[in-house]
Amino acid sequence: xxxxxxxxxxxxxxxxxxxxxxxxxxxxxxxxxxxxxxxxxxxxxxxxxxxxxxxxxxxxxxxxxxxxxxxxxxxxxxxxxxxxxxxxxxxxxxxxxxxxxxxxxxxxxxxxxxxxxxxxxxxxxxxxxxxxxxxxxxxxxxxxxxxxxxxxxxxxxxxxxxxxxxxxxxxxxxxxxxxxxxxxxxxxxxxxxxxxxxxxxxxxxxxxxxxxxxxxxxxxxxxxxxxxxxxxxxxxxxxxxxxxxxxxxxxxxxxxxxxxxxxxxxxxxxxxxxxxxxxxxxxxxxxxxxxxxxxxxxxxxxxxxxxxxxxxxxxxxxxxxxxxxxxxxxxxxxxxxxxxxxxxxxxxxxxxxxxxxxxxxxxxxxxxxxxxxxxxxxxxxxxxxxxxxxxxxxxxxxxxxxxxxxxxxxxxxxxxxxxxxxxxxxxxxxxxxxxxxxxxxxxxxxxxxxxxxxxxxxxxxxxxxxxxxxxxxxxxxxxxxxxxxxxxxxxxxxxxxxxxxxx
Amino acid sequence: xxxxxxxxxxxxxxxxxxxxxxxxxxxxxxxxxxxxxxxxxxxxxxxxxxxxxxxxxxxxxxxxxxxxxxxxxxxxxxxxxxxxxxxxxxxxxxxxxxxxxxxxxxxxxxxxxxxxxxxxxxxxxxxxxxxxxxxxxxxxxxxxxxxxxxxxxxxxxxxxxxxxxxxxxxxxxxxxxxxxxxxxxxxxxxxxxxxxxxxxxxxxxxxxxxxxxxxxxxxxxxxxxxxxxxxxxxxxxxxxxxxxxxxxxxxxxxxxxxxxxxxxxxxxxxxxxxxxxxxxxxxxxxxxxxxxxxxxxxxxxxxxxxxxxxxxxxxxxxxxxxxxxxxxxxxxxxxxxxxxxxxxxxxxxxxxxxxxxxxxxxxxxxxxxxxxxxxxxxxxxxxxxxxxxxxxxxxxxxxxxxxxxxxxxxxxxxxxxxxxxxxxxxxxxxxxxxxxxxxxxxxxxxxxxxxxxxxxxxxxxxxxxxxxxxxxxxxxxxxxxxxxxxxxxxxx
Numbered sequence: 004x005x006x007x008x009x010x011x012x013x014x015x016x017x018x019x020x021x022x023x024x025x026x027x028x029x030x031x032x033x034x035x036x037x038x039x040x041x042x043x044x045x046x047x048x049x050x051x052x053x054x055x056x057x058x059x060x061x062x063x064x065x066x067x068x069x070x071x072x073x074x075x076x077x078x079x080x081x082x083x084x085x086x087x088x089x090x091x092x093x094x095x096x097x098x099x100x101x102x103x104x105x106x107x108x109x110x111x112x113x114x115x116x117x118x119x120x121x122x123x124x125x126x127x128x129x130x131x132x133x134x135x136x137x138x139x140x141x142x143x144x145x146x147x148x149x150x151x152x153x154x155x156x157x158x159x160x161x162x163x164x165x166x167x168x169x170x171x172x173x174x175x176x177x178x179x180x181x182x183x184x185x186x187x188x189x190x191x192x193x194x195x196x197x198x199x200x201x202x203x204x205x206x207x208x209x210x211x212x213x214x215x216x217x218x219x220x221x222x223x224x225x226x227x228x229x230x231x232x233x234x235x236x237x238x239x240x241x242x243x244x245x246x247x248x249x250x251x252x253x254x255x256x257x258x259x260x261x262x263x264x265x266x267x268x269x270x271x272x273x274x275x276x277x278x279x280x281x282x283x284x285x286x287x288x289x290x291x292x293x294x295x296x297x298x299x300x301x302x303x304x305x306x307x308x309x310x311x312x313x314x315x316x317x318x319x320x321x322x323x324x325x326x327x328x329x330x331x332x333x334x335x336x337x338x339x340x341x342x343x344x345x346x347x348x349x350x351x352x353x354x355x356x357x358x359x360x361x362x363x364x365x366x367x368x369x370x371x372x373x374x375x376x377x378x379x380x381x382x383x384x385x386x387x388x389x390x391x392x393x394x395x396x397x398x399x400x401x402x403x404x405x406x407x408x409x410x411x412x413x414x415x416x417x418x419x420x421x422x423x424x425x426x427x428x429x430x431x432x433x434x435x436x437x438x439x440x441x442x443x444x445x446x447x448x449x450x451x452x453x454x455x456x457x458x459x460x461x462x463x464x465x466x467x468x469x470x471x472x473x474x475x476x477x478x479x480x481x482x483x484x485x486x487x488x489x490x491x492x493x494x495x496x497x498x499x500x501x502x503x504x505x506x
Numbered sequence: 507x508x509x510x511x512x513x514x515x516x517x518x519x520x521x522x523x524x525x526x527x528x529x530x531x532x533x534x535x536x537x538x539x540x541x542x543x544x545x546x547x548x549x550x551x552x553x554x555x556x557x558x559x560x561x562x563x564x565x566x567x568x569x570x571x572x573x574x575x576x577x578x579x580x581x582x583x584x585x586x587x588x589x590x591x592x593x594x595x596x597x598x599x600x601x602x603x604x605x606x607x608x609x610x611x612x613x614x615x616x617x618x619x620x621x622x623x624x625x626x627x628x629x630x631x632x633x634x635x636x637x638x639x640x641x642x643x644x645x646x647x648x649x650x651x652x653x654x655x656x657x658x659x660x661x662x663x664x665x666x667x668x669x670x671x672x673x674x675x676x677x678x679x680x681x682x683x684x685x686x687x688x689x690x691x692x693x694x695x696x697x698x699x700x701x702x703x704x705x706x707x708x709x710x711x712x713x714x715x716x717x718x719x720x721x722x723x724x725x726x727x728x729x730x731x732x733x734x735x736x737x738x739x740x741x742x743x744x745x746x747x748x749x750x751x752x753x754x755x756x757x758x759x760x761x762x763x764x765x766x767x768x769x770x771x772x773x774x775x776x777x778x779x780x781x782x783x784x785x786x787x788x789x790x791x792x793x794x795x796x797x798x799x800x801x802x803x804x805x806x807x808x809x810x811x812x813x814x815x816x817x818x819x820x821x822x823x824x825x826x827x828x829x830x831x832x833x834x835x836x837x838x839x840x841x842x843x844x845x846x847x848x849x850x851x852x853x854x855x856x857x858x859x860x861x862x863x864x865x866x867x868x869x870x871x872x873x874x875x876x877x878x879x880x881x882x883x884x885x886x887x888x889x890x891x892x893x894x895x896x897x898x899x900x901x902x903x904x905x906x907x908x909x910x911x912x913x914x915x916x917x918x919x920x921x922x923x924x925x926x927x928x929x930x931x932x933x934x935x936x937x938x939x940x941x942x943x944x945x946x947x948x949x950x951x952x953x954x955x956x957x958x959x960x961x962x963x964x965x966x967x968x969x970x971x972x973x974x975x976x977x978x979x980x981x982x983x984x985x986x987x988x989x990x991x992x993x994x995x996x997x998x
Contacts, residue, residue, distance in 0.1 A: 068983065107876070158939060184913060
């Protein structure tokens with residue numbers, strides 16, 4: 004099942020590249036393949052046992068046995084949600100690309116499908132080297148997608164992006180070599196905990212760059228601005244989650260000692276990134292800038308939740324990963340739709356788009372409102388859990404988080420009002436259409452998923468770890484500061500989340 | 507009365523097959539009409555490489571235990587046999603790539619015959635078991651390569667390349683020969699095993715003569731492997747020689763130089779491991795630094811690939827310097843995708859060269875990826891493979907190299923390798939940028955005389971290179987088993 008989730012898009016990618024599809028059919032076929040992938044994921048979801056412990060749908064074949072490296076894939080509940088996020092967002096972005104009609108469609112859609120396979124691989128790999136291979140394989144299609152189909156400054160953006168991320172992942176490779184050979188296996192399920200700060204840092208820096216976390220975000224503004232909107236949606240919605248996933252699956256699960264020792268600096272970086280990203284988002288002059296920097300802020304928030312290393316924080320982090328993935332993918336696609344109508348994303352030239360365009364206004368407003376975490380929204384539930392979790396590590400962290408939530412309201416409302424309200428902008432032609440049915444078809448499922456999660460956040464927050472015991476049962480590696488009764492608290496808080504006031 | 511040793515013909519079979527092919531090709535070139543020279547001699551030499559490959563495979567299968575053969579002048583083992591398979595495969599692919607080269611048919615018979623002769627010398631070289639056969643084989647394939655570099659007199663720079671290679675290469679050979687003489691002077695034997703036992707029985711570990719001799723032998727082999735600081739000839743020769751010849755040199759010459767280096771060091775000088783392993787690690791670092799930093803500023807693709815091959819010599823010296831089974835395994839494994847990627851990359855460059863009739867630079871690769879999707883995709887794949895991205899064997903090769911260094915306790919060498927990879931990313935990606943991200947409208951010169959007819963043979967060869975590089979990523983286990991048995995036939 005897990006392998007099928009990887010092989011289906013990979014095979015479809017090869018088919019798109021090799022078969023002589025006419026122009027229109029390449030996109031159509033890619034869309035069908037990504038919808039089939041979503042269907043396959045739903046099938047997996049239905050058959051997934053959330054009460055079961057440990058790895059599910061796992062498959063394992065030896066790759067090379069002398070160093071104990073194997074092809075080992077499988078899913079934990081949180082991987083399942085992240086895979087779901089991936090396939091849904093990728094399907095939406097492929098659909099958007101079909102609608103926009105990208106140049107050289109066969110190459111383009113092949114790369115998108117290849118990217119899908121690589122990301123699903125990252126979220127399901129249960130072997131360090133396999134994880135690394137998928138992690139790197141993600142970079143190839145992203146590099147080409149940004150570099151070929153991006154904006155005017157794309158070449159500089161790709162160089163920065165690739166050098167930054169490779170610097171991190173090569174450090175991770177060194178860490179993997181050392182860690183795996185020390186333990187005598189590369190299998191993530193079998194491998195024991197390590198107490199080496201250096202190996203831990205090798206992993207953490209790689210994920211911090213990929214995320215990105217402050218101060219490793221130098222590549223972010225260029226990459227998000229220069230890539231096409233659907234690629235930016237994938238980058239911020241899904242690829243950044245690979246970093247957060249790495250924190251959960253490897254950093255804190257395998258390095259309890261270093262996590263404990265280095266928690267304060269990492270939390271500090273996350274908090275600084277959260278506030279700093281929010282401030283930058285508030286000052287950004289264009290739509291994509293706001294979404295890009297808010298993505299930096301949200302990654303910081305998710306990291307706060309993860310490195311709280313307790314039930315509340317971890318459950319909230321997983322929920323927030325999915326929320327933010329959907330939100331930022333939807334926002335980037337909306338930014339692309341706005342740019343198509345006005346040929347700019349600059350706030351100075353935009354405004355007044357709500358009048359006569361009710362669908363655009365409604366969708367953008369809904370997404371923005373969820374993003375700024377109003378009570379009753381799924382983002383609120385996620386952020387609340389994270390703040391409650393990190394509060395246990397020190398009230399200061401929670402204060403930083405709460406401040407950032409206020410800032411989030413400020414930059415989101417600024418975005419909404421600068422695009423939809425105020426005077427009609429210079430770049431907004433009166434003839435600019437409302438969202439077309441096809442565009443609605445792309446965005447509405449994402450927003451719909453957000454609304455569904457708002458109605459029932461516990462669907463993810465209580466089903467993201469085996470038996471809903473995050474700290475106790477990541478791989479049977481017991482982590483510090485896990486109080487056994489926290490699982491109960493989660494239930495209470497989530498069910499009370501809606502009426503409780505904003506912190 | 508001269509004592510004649512028993513001759514094990516199977517040990518010599520790969521070399522002899524190629525020698526026979528060279529001879530037949532020369533005869534054919536004289537006997538058949540001019541029009542038929544190119545296809546017939548190419549077929550003869552290609553068959554020679556195939557037969558050599560088969561013989562090497564048979565040799566591999568039937569030599570589970572290493573023997574000294576033919577008066578202890580040769581060594582019959584799986585290590586040599588695997589290297590011979592790599593050589594024969596590289597030769598076959600190089601013939602496919604070179605077939606459509608736009609050279610005159612005057613010397614085409616000699617041209618192909620030289621490929622076979624060089625291959626024969628290399629096949630002999632990797633089984634050498636004493637300093638005399640070592641030197642003999644080195645000269646044998648080197649002379650063939652000198653001629654190959656310079657044979658196309660129409661080509662700008664070919665004569666210069668040939669002459670440079672001849673002068674510097676001869677210097678390298680002379681150093682090796684002098685070193686051999688010193689070692690013989692110290693130990694009184696030229697047999698590798700004999701040197702090792704003489705050193706331990708006579709307590710020569712700290713003998714200056716022996717250590718100087720060892721250093722000079724290392725330097726001589728370093729010339730052939732184009733490891734820094736013995737790399738000075740590489741960029742000029744790689745740039746000037748006909749592109750398929752460059753590809754063959756980058757793949758096969760490097761293979762044999764590194765393989766023989768490992769064999770000599772562990773069979774003849776095991777007592778000096780504390781010296782040569784550190785020295786080789788230093789040479790590896792120097793090669794990584796020189797190769798990668800110099801490659802950053804190259805515009806000529808062949809020159810850039812020359813520096814990349816210097817840096818890869820550094821990469822492969824990392825496992826070699828550990829002198830362990832894991833290291834030998836890593837080296838042998840790495841050589842397989844490395845040779846394939848090199849030949850493939852030079853094959854694509856050759857195709858572009860023929861199309862444009864000009865030197866290939868990063869600027870006139872612009873748009874190739876969209877105009878010739880297969881060639882562009884392959885070249886991009888080889889570049890990703892050189893960096894060590896997954897889906898190509900370079901990834902697993904680098905991983906094994908780092909693993910060997912770490913197991914040896916040299917974490918710093920892992921870090922050096924990682925940093926070097928990061929630097930190399932920039933110039934490899936420059937090729938991909940040129941291929942796909944710049945339009946051919948930027949290209950100022952039109953293809954000479956219209957697009958040439960598609961060269962099926964070149965495409966097939968490049969596809970084979972791609973297939974080998976990709977397959978080596980997925981089928982690691984069988985290849986690593988091959989490499990494992992080969993490495994274990996050495997006294998590691």
